[in-house]
Amino acid sequence: MTTQTISGPHAVLQAQARWRAAEIAFWLATLLPFVLAPDYLVLASQVAIAALFVLSLDLILGFSGIISLGHAAYFGVGAYTAGLVSVHGWGEPLSGLVIAGIASGIWGYVTSFIIARFRHLALIMITLGLGLLLQEAANAASWLTGGFDGLQGIHTWPLFGKIDFDLYGYTAYSYALAVLFVVFVAARRIIHSPFGLALRGIRENGARMPAIGASTHSHIRTIYTIAAVIAGLAGALLSQTTETVSLEALGFQRSADVLVMLILGGAGRLYGGLIGAVVYMVARDQFSGLNPQFWYFWIGLLLIGVVMFLPNGILGGLAFAAERLKAAARKRPPVSAP
Amino acid sequence: MQKVVIGCAGAFFGLALAALGFYPAAAADAIKIGLIMCYSGQFADTATQMDNAIKLFMKQNGDTVAGRKIELIRKDTGGIAPDVAKRLAQEVIVRDHADILGGWILTPNALAGGDVSAQARKFMVVMNAATSIITTKSPYMARTSSTTPQLNYTLGTWAAKNGIKKVYTMVSNYGPGIDAETWFQKGFKDAGGQIVGSVRFPVDNPDFSAFVQRAKDVSPDAIYIWVPGGAQPAAVGKALAERGIDTNKTRILGQDALASETALKSMGDGALGIITVSNYDFNHQSKLNAAFVKAYNADYHRNPDFFSIGGYDGMHLIYAALKKTGGKTDGEDLIAAAKGMSWESPRGPMSIDPQTRDIVQTVYIRKVEKVGNELLNVDIDAVPNVKDPGHAAK
C-alpha cells in the first residue's frame, strides 16, 4: 500500500511521458513537405518557427495559466540578438541561436519577477505594456536596431559551415524543424516532470499551491524564463532564415497572432499549439493568396467557426470527439467482469 | 484516445502542406509579375490606389508585350513585415516562376525584397517605398516613385530661396519622418535658411495641437510638418485651425501626404495656403494627366494620387523594358534596358538614372487654393530633372 502511494504519481508521470505511436507518426508527417510540397518549404519553415513560438506560449498559458498579450517581446529580443550578432561579424547560426536564447532568457528572468505577482486582466495589461514599451525603446534606439527600416546587413553563414540557406527553403525548413523537434522533446519532458505537475496545479488553483508547500512564485519565474528562451529561439530562427528583423518582431500584432494560434489549436495540450500554428499560417497564406484585400473576412469566419463548434480548440474538440466515440464503444459490449 | 487525435493531427500537418503542392501550373509562356504589397491592414489604401493604376495601365496598353502575355500574381504582406515580404518574394519566384517583382510600398519590406531580387537575379521595380538606400540592395532594382531626399531637399532649397528665413520643423519620430527632417533641414540650411527649433512627435500621435502651439511660441516664418498619410494629416489640419495659424503669415510646409485629397476634404478651408512638395497630383495641368485622371475616375470613381502614379509608371517601365529586350526576362537584360530609359508620364518628364537606377523627375511645389468650390493643390513652381541627393551624398 505504502509503496503504491509513493510510486503512484511517478508511475502516472512515466505513463504519460511514454511516446505514443501517433506522436511518432506526427513527427514523421512533418517530413512530408520535403517530398510532397517542395515549393512550400519557405512557408513550412515559417510555420515551424511559429509553432515553436506557440509552444513557448503554451508552456506559460496552457500549462501554467499565465496569460500574456506581450509575448512577442521575447521573440523580438531573440530575433534582434541573433541579427545583431550576425551584423557584428558572427553569422554562425547555431551559436547565434544559443546567444539569442540566453539573451531572451535573461530578459524573461528579469521580467518574471513582475509577472509572478499578477493574474487576470492586470497580467494581460502588464505583459501588453511591457511589450509595447520594449517596441518603443527599440524604435528609439535606432542606432542599435535600425529603427523603422529594420536591422540591415544580417548575413547567416552556412549551417555547419557547409549547407547554404537556399532560395527554396530546404535548409531553412530542415533547420527550423530540427530546432522545433529538439525543443519540443525538452518541453515534453518538462511537462511530464513533477515540476510540470506543479505548474498545472498553479493553473488550476494558484492560491492553494503554497498551502501544500509548493512555491508558486519561483515555479512561475522558472517556467516563464524557459518560455522566454524558447520564444527567443523562435525569433532567432526567423531572423537567421530570413536575414531580416524589424520592429514588428516585437509588435502587438505578433503577440495577438500567437495567442490566436494557441487558442485555435487548443491550449494546454502540447500538440494543440503546433496544430494551431499550421492551421492559422496555412489558412492565412491560402486566403490571402486567393483574396489579398479581404482575406481577413475569411480568417475571421474561421476563428468564429472554430470557437463556436470547438470551444477548446481544434485538438480539444478532436479529443472530445474521440472520447465520446470511445465511451460509446465501451458501453456497447455487455460488461462481463465482476 | 490521444493517439487517434494526434495521429489525425500529424497526418493533417503533413497533408495541409502537401495538398498545396498539387495546384495546377499556369501557362508557361506568360511573363509573371509578382506584386508584393500591403493589400490589407493599416496601409491597405496605398495598395488599393497602386493596384488600380496598374489595372488601368494594363487595360490601356493591353496584357501582351513582345508577344508574351503579362500575368499578375498579387501577394499581401499585411503591413510592415519584412519576413513575410521576403517569403512571398521567394515563393512567387520559386513556386509561381515569377520573372519580375513589383509593388513594394513599405521600406522595410522593399529592403527585404531586394535581397531576393539580388539572390535570384530578378528585375524588381519599387513603385512606392521612398528611402534612398533601397535601390543599393540589388543591382536588378529600379524605382518609379520618388525618394524622400529628392522631395524634401528640393523643398528646403526652394523655401530658403523664396523669402523664408526661419523654419520650425516637426516630424514623426521614426525612419521616414527622420529622413524627411534631415533632408529638408539640409536643403534649407545649404541655401542659407535657419532652423529655429524642431520636434519629433510619436508616430501614433492622435493630437497635434500641443506641437503646433510650441512652434507658434517661437514665431517662425514657416513650420515644416511631416506625418505619414492616413488619419494624421487631417489631425494636423485641425490643430492648425484650432491654434489659429494664419498660413499667410506663418507658412506651412510639408510633403505630399499632408495635403492629400482626403486630408484637404477633412481640413476644409483651414488647409488654404499649405505648401507641399510632390512628384504628382491629379490637379497637375497637362493633357496627358487630364486623360489619365479621367480614365482613372471612369473605372474607380476617385482621383489617382502619388501612389497610383508610382504603380502606373512602374508598369510603364516594365512594359518598355520588356519591349526593348524582346520579351526576355533575365534580370541583367531588363535592368540594362531600364537604365537611362526616359518617358513622358502624366506627372511630367521622367527617367531612370543609369548610374543609380533611381528615378529622375520634375519636383513640384504646390499651394492649396480654392478653385471653384474645391480645395486643390495648385502648382506654383517646378524644379526639373531632380536626381536623388541621397545617392550623391555617398
Add this chain to the structure above:
Amino acid sequence: MLSVLGMLFDGIAYGMLLFLMSVGLSVTLGMMNFVNLAHCSFAMLGGYVTVTLMNDAGWPFFATLPIAFVAAAAASVVLERVFFRRFYHAGELPQCLLTIGIVFVSIAAAAYIYGTDQQPVQLPDYLQGSLHLMGLDFAVYRLVLIAIALAITVLLVVTVEATRFGAKVRAAVNNQRMARGLGIDVDTLFAVTFALGSGLAGLGGALAIAMLGLDPSFALTYLIYVLIVVAVGGLGSIAGSFAAAMLLGVADLAGKYYIPAFGSILIYVVMLAMIMVRPTGLFGRR
C-alpha cells in the same frame, strides 16, 4: 503657465473621448467577465454611420449622433444573441478568439463596403476654430466634446445610482450569483447593458472620427487604448473609467508635449505603474 491650462483642457477633451469609447466595455467586463475585444468594432460602426449620413445623406453632424448610438446598440444586440451569450461561461480564451474573429470580419467588411481610404470628415463651421477666453484658446469642438461626455456621465451615474435598473446592474456587477439568487434576470439585464455599452462606443466612435480619423483599421488601432482605460479604471466602475480616461488623456498629451522623445512611452509607463500599485484598477473591487 497658460500653456499648462491649455494642455489640461486638450488632455481632458481627449480623455473624454477615451471614456466614451471604453465605459461600455468596463461595465460589461465587470458584470459578465466577458472579454469583448470587438468593442472598438462598435465604435467603428458608429463612425461609419455618422460619415455616411453626413456625406451621402447630408444630415447635420449632431443629428447623426443618436443614429450612431442606435446602430451600434442594435448591432451589438444581434451579435450578443447569436454569438456572445453562448460564451459567458466558456472562459476568457474562447471569448478572445471569438471576438478577435469578429474584429477581423468587421475590418474586412468595412474595407469592402467603404473602401480602404480615410473617410473625409468635414465638421460644420460652427464646430471649427476656437474661442478666446481669459487669454486662452479653447477649441470649439473640444468644448462640445467635453460637454457631451459630461452630460452622458451624469446621465450614466444617475441611471446606475438612482434607478431600479441601475440597482440591478450594480448588484449583478458586485455578485452575479447572489443577484441571480435574488431573482434578478441577469441575462436580460446583461443584454440591455451590453447594448447600452456598445451604443456608447458607437457614439464615442462618431465623436472621435473628427479627431482621430476613420478607416477600417480603427477597430484594432484604438483597442489598446480602450483596454488600458478599462484596466486602469477598474472593472465595472464608471467612476474608475472616467478617472482613468482623464488621467491617461492628460498624461499622454502632457508627455508628448513636454518630453516628445519619450511621449509615446509615457502612457504605457503610467499604465504599468498604476496597475502595479493597484492591480484591480483605481476603483476596482476584484
